[in-house]
Amino acid sequence: MKLYYFETLNPRKACAVAQYLRVPVEFARIDLGRGEHRTPEFLALNPNGKVPVLRDGDLALWESNAIMCYLSDAAKADLWPHDARQIEVLRWLNWDACHFTRHAGTLYFEHIIKPRLGLGEPALANVKEAMGFFRTHASVLNDHLRGRKFLLGDQLTVADFAVGITLPYAGAAKLPINEFPEVERWHERLAEMPAWRDPFPVVRAAA
Ligand SMILES: N[C@@H](CCC(=O)N[C@@H](CS)C(=O)NCC(=O)O)C(=O)O
Numbered sequence: 001m002k003l004y005y006f007e008t009l010n011p012r013k014a015c016a017v018a019q020y021l022r023v024p025v026e027f028a029r030i031d032l033g034r035g036e037h038r039t040p041e042f043l044a045l046n047p048n049g050k051v052p053v054l055r056d057g058d059l060a061l062w063e064s065n066a067i068m069c070y071l072s073d074a075a076k077a078d079l080w081p082h083d084a085r086q087i088e089v090l091r092w093l094n095w096d097a098c099h100f101t102r103h104a105g106t107l108y109f110e111h112i113i114k115p116r117l118g119l120g121e122p123a124l125a126n127v128k129e130a131m132g133f134f135r136t137h138a139s140v141l142n143d144h145l146r147g148r149k150f151l152l153g154d155q156l157t158v159a160d161f162a163v164g165i166t167l168p169y170a171g172a173a174k175l176p177i178n179e180f181p182e183v184e185r186w187h188e189r190l191a192e193m194p195a196w197r198d199p200f201p202v203v204r205a206a207a
Pocket of ligand 1: 010032037049050051062063064
């Protein structure tokens with residue numbers, strides 16, 4: 001299997017799960033800054049021109065959540081459970097895409113990606129709106145996590161990898177997670193995993 005990634009938010013989920021489960025994937029770095037995601041070869045794998053993509057034989061699978069689930073099945077692991085818990089995981093994945101990481105991702109984009117790619121100053125109206133939504137949804141998450149180790153209780157699932165993915169960037173993205181102690185506690189637990197802290201392969205500079 002080959003995992004195409006860059007050191008950004010969505011590939012981080014796929015890389016973290018691959019590393020956590022020790023799935024023997026070959027990592028292929030697609031440099032977004034150099035437009036490597038717009039080459040005909042890459043667009044043949046993902047017509048959306050986005051990372052991550054997982055290649056397994058003839059399959060070219062895009063969408064980070066689907067990739068996490070595929071990796072869990074490939075490793076015969078339980079991060080994507082195949083019983084009644086799956087509905088609960090699905091609920092959190094959808095909530096995350098539509099609400100939590102949607103707005104946290106805006107703050108990540110405005111404060112981290114824009115300066116990194118030289119795209120100008122953060123758009124203040126976007127930041128203000130995203131900050132308001134972030135607080136609303138972080139409050140829901142905070143209440144849910146009270147008395148729970150992970151989103152589904154004692155069991156770590158792909159939902160934790162998805163919902164938590166902006167939190168390693170909380171400082172630079174200016175996410176006010178210090179207002180949400182249960183979210184902070186949960187994220188500290190995730191950060192105990194080396195695969196969460198350091199999901200990306202080390203890139204060696206060309207000699
Ligand atoms: N919904 C997709 C989003 C993928 C995505 O937006 N990837 C970004 C990096 S985090 C990307 O490749 N952006 C390049 C571009 O849009 O030009 C997923 O979860 O995989």
